[in-house]
Amino acid sequence: MATGDGAPLGLRERKKQETRAALSWATIRLSVERGWDAVTVEDIAAEANVSVRTFRNYFSSKAEAVVARHIDRMLHVADDLRARPADEPLPEAVTHAVLARFAPEPGADRSPRSREFLSQWVKGIRLMLTEPDVQGEFFKADLVVQRELATAIAERIGTDVARDIYPSLVAAATGAAATVAMDHWLRSDPTVPIGVILSDALDRIWAGLPVP
Amino acid sequence: MATGDGAPLGLRERKKQETRAALSWATIRLSVERGWDAVTVEDIAAEANVSVRTFRNYFSSKAEAVVARHIDRMLHVADDLRARPADEPLPEAVTHAVLARFAPEPGADRSPRSREFLSQWVKGIRLMLTEPDVQGEFFKADLVVQRELATAIAERIGTDVARDIYPSLVAAATGAAATVAMDHWLRSDPTVPIGVILSDALDRIWAGLPVP
DNA sequence: GGAAAACTTGCCCAGTCGGCATCTTTTCCG
C-alpha cells in the first residue's frame, strides 16, 4: 500500500519479486551469520532454492543483492519529492521526501511482520556501511538515486541538471547527510530513531553547517 | 617539494613508489586506450614490467590502482587543515585545505611534466566517475578520506567524532561537493578550472544551499 | 489451444583473488 503498486502484477512478475527478495534476504542473513567472505553465491542460491546461474540473472554480485533492497526503497524519494505541494519551499520538500522513506508509518511498527522487516533492514544497512565490498556497491547505487533526486529537484525549481550544478549539489549533500546519519545511528544509542538523527543532519545542512 | 617528503627514502622505498605509480598509470592509460573491460591485470603487469602476482601485491583490483593516485593526494587534506591558522574560521579553513589539493601551484602549470601529470589526473578522474567498477572503489576510498577529515575537524573545534555527528557531517558534505564539482567539471566547459567550480560548490554548502 | 515471450538452468571458460613456498634484493649491524 505504502509503495503504491498500481498494476495488478501477474504471476510471473510476482514470482520474480519473490525470488529477488528471497535472494537478497538470504544474502544478508547468511552473511551476518557466517561472515561476508565465508558465504559463496552457491550457498545463497541453495538457500533460496534456485541455481547459481539464476542468482546471477538477478544480481551481478553478492554486494548488489544486499544493496538492492535499500536502493529500491530510496529510488522512491524522487517521486515523493514530486508529490510534495508545489508551494512548499525546497528545503522542507526535500527533507519530508527523504524522511518519508526512512521512517515508515508509525502505526505499523509493532506488527510482527514489520518487526522482522525492520530487523532485516538494519542488518542490511550495517553490512552496507561495514563491509568494504558492499560499501562500494552501496555508494555506486546511491549515485543513481542522487541523480534521480537531482532531476526531480531541477524540475521543481525550473532549471537543468546539465547547466546548473545546484540540483546535483543539493542531492549529493542530502545523500551525504543520509549516509552519515545511518552511520552515526548504527554506532550510537540505537534507541534514538534514525528519523531524528537524519532530520537533525538535514536541518544542519540547510542551515549552512553552523559550528555548534 | 610540494608534498613535503621529509625522510630521505632508501632505494627500496623509492622503487616501491615507482612501481606503484607505474602500475597505476599503466592501468589508466590502457583502460582509456582499449576500454575498461578489455584490459586484464596481465596486460597491466606486462606494461609495467612486473609479474601479475606483483600487481596484486600492490593493488587488489584494477579499480584500486586507478583510484590510488587520487586518494593518496586527497589524504593530505586533513593534514592541510591541521596546518591552517588556528584562528581561521572552520568554513574558510576547510575550503582552503580542500582547494589546495585540487588546484596545484599556479606557477608550475606550464612545465611539460606538469602538463603530462595533469592529463593523467583528468583521465583518472574521468574513469573514476564513469566506470561503475571504479566508481565503487572511489567512493569506498573517499570514505576513508572523509573519516580523516572528520577527525581533523573534530580536533579543530574540540569535539569528538564518536559523540558529535557534526564533524562527520561537514566532512561528508565537503566530499559531496568535491565529487559533484568534479563531475560537473568533466561534463561541462573544460576551460573553467576545477578550482572555480569547487570553490563555488563549497561556498553554497556553507551558505546553506540557498535556492538560486 | 498453442505459439511466442520470458525465465531457469547447466555447461563452459577466461579472469580474478589470495595463500603459500621460493628466490632475489636491500638493509642493517657487528
Next chain:
DNA sequence: CGGAAAAGATGCCGACTGGGCAAGTTTTCC
C-alpha cells in the same frame, strides 16, 4: 666489509566470479 635478516617479487595453485550460449520450462496472450 660481510653476512644474517627483513622485505619484495614471483610462480604455482585452487576456489570463486562473471557472463555467453543453448537447451528446457513456465507463463502470457491471442
